[in-house]
Amino acid sequence: MSSALLTPSELASRLDSIPRIRLAHLPTPLDECPRLSEMLGGPRIFIKRDDMTGLAFGGNKTRQLEFLLAEVLTQKIDVLVAGAFTQSNWCRQITAASRKLGIDVSLILAHGEKGPNRQGNLLLDELMGAQVQVVDLNDIQQLPPLLEAEAERLQKTGRHPFIIDPFRPDVLARSALGYVQAVLEMEMQFETIGIRPDWVYVSGANMTPAGLSLGFQILDLKTRVFGIAPIQWDEDRSVDIARIANATSRLLECKLELTADDILSSDDYIGERYGVTTQAGRDALKLVAETEGIFLDPVYTSKAMAGLIDHIQKGIIQKNDTVVFIHTGGLPAIFAYAEDLILP
Ligand SMILES: Cc1ncc(COP(=O)(O)O)c(C=O)c1O
Known part of the structure; x- marks a missing residue:
């Protein structure tokens, strides 16, 4: 028996009762990336194209x-x-x-x-x-x-x-609702394609992984969300993300309380500091562009993809797993970072 706190339709009606304006082109596509999977030796990889939300070059x-x-x-x-x-x-x-x-x-x-x-x-x-x-x-x-x-x-x-x-905590909590809604959207896409992803990887400092972690846990979907931090904060990311998720859970009048142990997050791919590209990030950006014709950004998604690739190489993500990478956008920065990206 499922231990889900809410069914998808119950979660949808809770979200519908909260004020929302429409800005995004939704649903965003969920693209399978077979050439990238093959290059990385196995796991099935999908990219959720939130770089295509449509508002001024899109993004999370x-x-x-x-x-x-x-x-x-x-x-x-x-x-x-x-x-x-x-x-x-x-x-x-x-x-x-x-x-x-x-x-x-x-x-x-x-x-x-x-x-x-x-x-x-x-x-x-x-x-x-x-x-x-x-x-x-x-x-x-x-x-x-x-x-x-x-x-x-x-x-x-x-x-x-x-x-x-x-x-501000209330800004973070309300904003995180956007990624609870994204979980519902993905759940329908997973059903249509017939997949049950083991992992969701995302570049996230706070609101995005908070909404995703909460959404998957409310529906008890067994998909683990892994946030790859783009920036170093004094406070442990898992503690902060759990706090935001819990404030968002209260907005949904949901009883679920997450602890830091429920949140998977890594600071290992930031490199020198926020906003400075890393070799692994540049390599990841080029690999995805060369295999799939999809661009990642220099500050967030390329470092998150570097984390995903490293986790495949370390066996954290296994050959037979299915992974969804959330492309959170950020593409205009490619042009501001042109010189960093064409380093030899
Ligand atoms: C492209 C991109 N990805 C990821 C993030 C992280 O999002 P969040 O702060 O909601 O976790 C940001 C935040 O600025 C972003 O611009």
């Missing part, structure tokens, strides 16, 4: 913003204030979503690795008419006070700002 953030912005729009808001690094996919997708919704955007972007170079995501932010300030920060955790100050400045000019603070 589109699903998350469907739930987050629906909540924000219940308030009287005319400008969003957000921030991260200049090559932020999150800010590019926030900008695109807000343009569709007729809202302005003010971005505070830390230099990161690529600085104010008008390429990739930063170029797209500017083309969409975001107001952009590029700042030098030693630590991205210094961002929230700058967002507060910008919101105050806007308020004084009569505007109605809303700060999207990526560290």
